[in-house]
Amino acid sequence: MVALDGNSIGGLLFEVFGTDLTAAQTICATCGAAAPVAETVVYLRAPGTVVRCRTCGSVLMVIAQIRGMSCVDLGGMAALDTGQGG
Amino acid sequence: MSPPVSRGFRHFRRPTEGEQNRVPPGQYVAQGFPVLSAGPTPHTPLPEWTFSIRRAGETLKSWTWDEFQALPAEDVTVDIHCVTRWTKLDTMWRGVPVETLLGEARHDAPYLMAFSDGGYTTNLPVQDVTGGQAWVAFGYDGQPLPAEHGGPARLLVPHLYFWKSAKWVRGLDLLDHNEPGFWENYGYHIYGDPWRQQRYAGD
Amino acid sequence: MATAAVRGRLTWQTATVTSVVTETDAVRTIELDVPDWPGHLAGQHLDVRLTADDGYTAERSYSIATAPGEPVAITVERLDDGEVSPYLTEELRAGDQLELRGPIGRWFVWDTSDGGPLLLIAGGSGVVPLRAILRHRQRTGSDVPTCLLYSSRTIADVIYHSELDMYRDGAEVSYTLTRSQPPGWTGYSGRVDAALLAKIAWPASQHPLALVCGPTSFVEAVAGNLVALGYPAGRVKTERFGGT
Numbered sequence: 001m002v003a004l005d006g007n008s009i010g011g012l013l014f015e016v017f018g019t020d021l022t023a024a025q026t027i028c029a030t031c032g033a034a035a036p037v038a039e040t041v042v043y044l045r046a047p048g049t050v051v052r053c054r055t056c057g058s059v060l061m062v063i064a065q066i067r068g069m070s071c072v073d074l075g076g077m078a079a080l081d082t083g084q085g086g
Numbered sequence: 087m088s089p090p091v092s093r094g095f096r097h098f099r100r101p102t103e104g105e106q107n108r109v110p111p112g113q114y115v116a117q118g119f120p121v122l123s124a125g126p127t128p129h130t131p132l133p134e135w136t137f138s139i140r141r142a143g144e145t146l147k148s149w150t151w152d153e154f155q156a157l158p159a160e161d162v163t164v165d166i167h168c169v170t171r172w173t174k175l176d177t178m179w180r181g182v183p184v185e186t187l188l189g190e191a192r193h194d195a196p197y198l199m200a201f202s203d204g205g206y207t208t209n210l211p212v213q214d215v216t217g218g219q220a221w222v223a224f225g226y227d228g229q230p231l232p233a234e235h236g237g238p239a240r241l242l243v244p245h246l247y248f249w250k251s252a253k254w255v256r257g258l259d260l261l262d263h264n265e266p267g268f269w270e271n272y273g274y275h276i277y278g279d280p281w282r283q284q285r286y287a288g289d
Numbered sequence: 290m291a292t293a294a295v296r297g298r299l300t301w302q303t304a305t306v307t308s309v310v311t312e313t314d315a316v317r318t319i320e321l322d323v324p325d326w327p328g329h330l331a332g333q334h335l336d337v338r339l340t341a342d343d344g345y346t347a348e349r350s351y352s353i354a355t356a357p358g359e360p361v362a363i364t365v366e367r368l369d370d371g372e373v374s375p376y377l378t379e380e381l382r383a384g385d386q387l388e389l390r391g392p393i394g395r396w397f398v399w400d401t402s403d404g405g406p407l408l409l410i411a412g413g414s415g416v417v418p419l420r421a422i423l424r425h426r427q428r429t430g431s432d433v434p435t436c437l438l439y440s441s442r443t444i445a446d447v448i449y450h451s452e453l454d455m456y457r458d459g460a461e462v463s464y465t466l467t468r469s470q471p472p473g474w475t476g477y478s479g480r481v482d483a484a485l486l487a488k489i490a491w492p493a494s495q496h497p498l499a500l501v502c503g504p505t506s507f508v509e510a511v512a513g514n515l516v517a518l519g520y521p522a523g524r525v526k527t528e529r530f531g532g533t
Contacts, residue, residue: 002505002531003126008350010393011336015300023395038396039527046124047170047249048272057126064273066286071273089346090303090386092339095376097347114345118370171345 006037009049012063013037016070021082029078030058037080051076098172108165109173110280116172121234124268128203128233128254135238137222138257139191146191146260151238154222157182162221164244166251167280179242180225185216188258195260199267200241203254208267209276210243210250212260219245222255247278247285300390301338304361308383312364312448316414317378318354320362321387331356331425332398332418332500332528335363335391339373349373352417352502352528353392356424364448366414397500397528401426405433405498406491410481410511412440412503415530419502420449423460435460438489440481440507442468463489481507483514493519498526505529 006022013021022038033055040060041052048064053076060076074080098114109115138148149157159182167173199209214220223242224231231237236253243250249269270276275284283289304323312318334352351363367378381387399407399422407426409419416439426435437456441447443466453462465477465485477485491497499520501511508527515525 003529004505004531005527005529007334007394007397007528008531010334011348011350011390014393015390020393020395022393022397036396038394041126043122043124044531045170046122047168047269047274048124050124052125059125062272064269064286066273073272089301089338089340089388091342092376092387093385094380095339095341095347097339097341097345097372100343 004042004044006040006042006051008042008044009051009063010038012049012070016063016072019082021080025079025081026060026077027079027081028053028056028058028060029076031056032078105175108175110167111283113167113171113173113280116174119174119177119235120168120170120172122168122170123234123253124206125204130203130238130254132238136256137187137239139187139193139260140257141191141193141195141260146193147187148257149187154182154239155224157186159224160221161225164242166244166248169247169249169274169278169285178227179221179223181221181223181239181242183218184220184222184241184258185218187222188212188216191260193260195262197261197264199259199261199265200252200255201257201259202252203256206252206254206268208241208250208252209261209265209270210246211264211277214246215243219243245279247275247280249274250278301388302390304387304389306381306383306385306387307360309381313446315367315378316364316448317367318362318364319377319381319387320360321389323361323389326361327392329353329357329361329392330394330398330400331422333392333394334418335361335389335393337363337373337377338388338390339376340388347373350393353421354417356421356428358428359424364414364417397502397526399425399498399500401429401431401433403498405435406495407433407435408491408497408499408515409435409437410440410499410501410503411437412481412507412511413442413446413530414448415501415503415507415528416448417502418528419500420453422500423453423456426460427456432459434491436489436491437462438465438481438485439463440465440467440503442466444471444474481511483517486511486514486518490515490518490520496524498524500526500528502528503530505531
C-alpha cells in the first residue's frame, strides 16, 4: 500500500469542514509535531481514510464515510489551526 | 438531482449468473488483489516474530516462527469479501487453523481481539474462528504471503468482511465481553457478515 | 477533540469534455468546459467522480495542467490495473460529461508573490502541476529564477516535451531519463539522487522554494536529499501521487 499525503484528501476535508484545510497546521497529540495537513501521511480506502503523523506514525484523524455521512474522529490531533482565529 | 452517468464506465465486474450465489449483495468481482492498509507495512524479522494467545494480560501460549511452522497446516481455497465492495473468488491460502492454536490455550472465553504489528486490532466471536472457519495464513497462491498482503502471517476469516482478516497478526487476546477493534471503533459493524451487508454499525 | 458525524456538503459540478489530446502513449490531456469554475491557483488539483449505470461510483484526484486564466485541463496517466485512469484515457471523448469538484489545495501551490528562486522537481506524471506553475510564471511575465528537473523512464515518456523545451529567460528545464536514453542524449541519466540535486538545485543560501511531485518513493527520496542540502523542511513542499 503506497501512502499518499494530505493533498489527496483536500476535497474530502473541504466537503466535511466547508473549507480547504490542506495548509492548516495540525499538532500531533502523541508527539507534539506540527505539520500542515498536506504533509501528513494518508492511507485511503483502508476501508476508511487514516491520517497519520509523519514524525511518529500515530493516527491523527480517521474519516469513515458511513451511509452518506462523513464520520470524522480527530482524537489524535491536539490542535487543528486553520489560521482563521477560530 | 442524480449525478450524470459516465458513459461507458465499467468497473469491477458484476457477478455472472454462475457466480451470483457466491458474491454477497452489493459486491463486485475483482480480478486483482487490491492492497488496502491503515498504516505502513511492518517488517518484523522472523527470528523476532511470535504468535501469542493472551488473556487478561497473561500469555497463555506462544509460538516462535519455527514452532508455528511445525504446526499442522492446510491449504484452503476461499472467496473473500472486502467492505469496499470487491470480492475475489477462489483465493488460495496455506495456514494453521485458528482452532489448533486456541486448542493449545485451554480457555472458555467467548470473544477475542486479534492484534497486529503496527497497532491494528479487530474483534471476533470465538465461535466464528473455530469449526474450520479461520486460519492464521502464511502462504498465498503457493508462495509465502507477501508483506503488502499481511505477511509473514495474517488472520484469514473469509465468512466475514475482510477487515476482520487482520494483516500482520501477532496474536489473540481472549475477552469475556465483545469490544470494538480499530475499524469497529470508527463506525464499522461489530460483526461484519457480508451476506447481511453488515458494513457499518447499525446495519 | 471529539468525534463528529457531519453530513457532507455537495460541491460536485458537471463539466463537459471539450477535447482529449494524446501527450504520450499512456498519457492524455483532457480539456474541460466547467460552467461555474471559480478560477484556480497553479498547483491545485480537482477531484473527478465517475458513476456507472448501476450507481457504482469511483473518485480520483488529478492535478490541473493549465495556468490560472486558461481553460481547465487535467493530464491523466493510464495505469494498467487502474479503475479510473483507463476510462479517462481510453474511453472518454469530447462531448462526454465529467463530474468534478475543485479547485482544491492551498499548500502545493505557487503564485508570483511566493517568489523564489524556485526549484521544481517532477517524477513521471508529477510534472503536471509543475507545468501549470511554469505556464503561470510565463503568463504573468514573472522573472523569478526557476529550475525544473524532470525525471522520466524514457524519452517517449516525457510529457509536454516540446513545450518544456521552449522555456528560456530565467526558467531552465533539465531532464533525466532513468531506464534508457536515446542515441546522442545530452540530458542526465539515472535517478534523481543527492549528486544530481547538488548539481541542479539552487544553493540553500539563496532561500529557494522547492516543490516536489511524483510517486511517493520519489518524493520522499528527493525531499530528504533537499533537506540534506540545507533546504529548511518548510521550504520543500511535496505532493505524492499514487496508484489506480
